[in-house]
Amino acid sequence: MEIKNFSDFCTKVLPDFNQFLDQKLQTEIKQTTLRDAMLYSLDAGGKRVRPMLFLAVAYSSGVKFDDLSKYYDIAGAIELVHTYSLIHDDLPEMDDSDYRRGKLANHKKFGVGPAVLAGDGLLTQAFYWIAKSSLSTDKRMAAVRILSHNAGPMGMVAGQMTDITMEDKILSEAELTTLHKEKTADLITAAITIGAFSAGHELSTHLVQYANDIGLAFQLKDDLNDADDGEDDNKNTFPNLIGKEKTEEKLAALIKDALNAVLKENEFDKNLLVSFLDYFKE
Numbered sequence: 001m002e003i004k005n006f007s008d009f010c011t012k013v014l015p016d017f018n019q020f021l022d023q024k025l026q027t028e029i030k031q032t033t034l035r036d037a038m039l040y041s042l043d044a045g046g047k048r049v050r051p052m053l054f055l056a057v058a059y060s061s062g063v064k065f066d067d068l069s070k071y072y073d074i075a076g077a078i079e080l081v082h083t084y085s086l087i088h089d090d091l092p093e094m095d096d097s098d099y100r101r102g103k104l105a106n107h108k109k110f111g112v113g114p115a116v117l118a119g120d121g122l123l124t125q126a127f128y129w130i131a132k133s134s135l136s137t138d139k140r141m142a143a144v145r146i147l148s149h150n151a152g153p154m155g156m157v158a159g160q161m162t163d164i165t166m167e168d169k170i171l172s173e174a175e176l177t178t179l180h181k182e183k184t185a186d187l188i189t190a191a192i193t194i195g196a197f198s199a200g201h202e203l204s205t206h207l208v209q210y211a212n213d214i215g216l217a218f219q220l221k222d223d224l225n226d227a228d229d230g231e232d233d234n235k236n237t238f239p240n241l242i243g244k245e246k247t248e249e250k251l252a253a254l255i256k257d258a259l260n261a262v263l264k265e266n267e268f269d270k271n272l273l274v275s276f277l278d279y280f281k282e
Contacts, residue, residue, distance in 0.1 A: 006273075006278070010047075010048070016069065017048065017051065017055075017075065018043075020076065021079065034114070034121055037106060038083075038121050038122055040109060041083050041100070042080070044101050045101045046079075049188070049279075050079060051079045051191065054075045054191040054194055056272040058195045060268045060272050061201035061267070061268045070134050071133075073132065074130060074133055074194060076126075077126035077147065078126070078187070078194070082187060083122050084118075085156060087116075088116070089160065090115075130143045130147070131144075139197060142197040143197070143198065149190075151190065155186035155190075156184075156187055163179060163236075166179075170236070173238075183219075184215060184219040185215025185218070185219065187215075188218060189211040206262065207261075207262070209257070213254045213258035214254070214258050217258065220238055224251065227239040238250065255280050
């Protein structure tokens, strides 16, 4: 089987992967309230962009389609970390959001204490899944190293801290870029780079450049989508700082740079990563 389009890849992989996520948590988590709270946010309707990028890179690097399920533990760990970050981001002490993807935020559904613990559970379980995966020791260690670096206090958590401590200050464009790189882009970069390592692909500067570019582009697209609803009026976003038109230009430049970077790759099939860029045209 050879799949050239990212959307087709997701259509074929997602149902099986979603079933894996649910069944694994249902089996492993015995405390019912904790399990319900973890599954509530895990199944809240996300597109699974990060784990699908991970699996797409692994597939593009030579992993056979029928063998992709061997990589679900690692892909799942990435999604668990992402979901935990959303639960905590919505808390009253953070962004204080009542809704996530049209549903009550976890803390509004279960209470603040259970939401915190659900996030804690997802984060911790992620590294259990990596440790228990069937991949070789060196690949599991690479996954732990990259994910903890990019999602922790040297990456996403640092971005979250900047976000909540600098919300009353207007950031410069450089400061805002750093904030979004850490808060959003770093986890996307982790998904892509772990995918390469897991498949035995020699990581290149071109793939890292692609990952960094689409990670920041992902945040810019979100900022543009939310620019007209009024909810981000007092937040540090690119449309608020440089205007919608310049943000659109910046997004287009990032996509162009990402395309140019991935086209320089010689070690794996580029079709899935090129077609992923269509996401930013939606």
